[in-house]
Amino acid sequence: VIEPYVADGQVEGLKITGLENIKGAKDLGLKNGDVIRLVNGHRLTSKQKAYQIFKKARSQEAVTFELLRDDRPKKFSFALR
Numbered sequence: 330v331i332e333p334y335v336a337d338g339q340v341e342g343l344k345i346t347g348l349e350n351i352k353g354a355k356d357l358g359l360k361n362g363d364v365i366r367l368v369n370g371h372r373l374t375s376k377q378k379a380y381q382i383f384k385k386a387r388s389q390e391a392v393t394f395e396l397l398r399d400d401r402p403k404k405f406s407f408a409l410r
Contacts, residue, residue: 330345330346330347330375331343331344331345331379332344333374333375333391334364334397335410337352339374339400340369340374341364341366341397342364342365342366342372342373342396342397343364343365343373343375343376343379344362344363344364345361345362345363345364345365346360346361346362347361347362348360348361349361355396357394357405358405359396359403360398362369362398362399363396363397364396364407365379365394365395365396365399366393366395366396366402367393367395368382368383368386368392368393368394368395369385369386369389369392369393370393386409387409389409390408390409391406391407391408391409393399393405394406402409
């Protein structure tokens with residue numbers, strides 16, 4: 330499940346839940362309740378924007394996520410090739 334995460338009246342990212350059913354989520358370091366804020370420097374503000382960003386990211390050599398976990402920022406990077 331992906332839903333907007335709103336703070337101070339603005340969408341700050343997308344909150345993800347239901348990851349126990351997603352193969353590979355644990356390998357990526359993602360946990361239920363994480364709020365993905367940035368992918369390769371692009372802010373996630375909607376599901377449609379996320380789709381566009383992830384589609385573009387597949388052509389990159391690496392992907393960097395910035396997220397909030399328990400209200401603390403975290404960064405993850407991994408190679409795609």
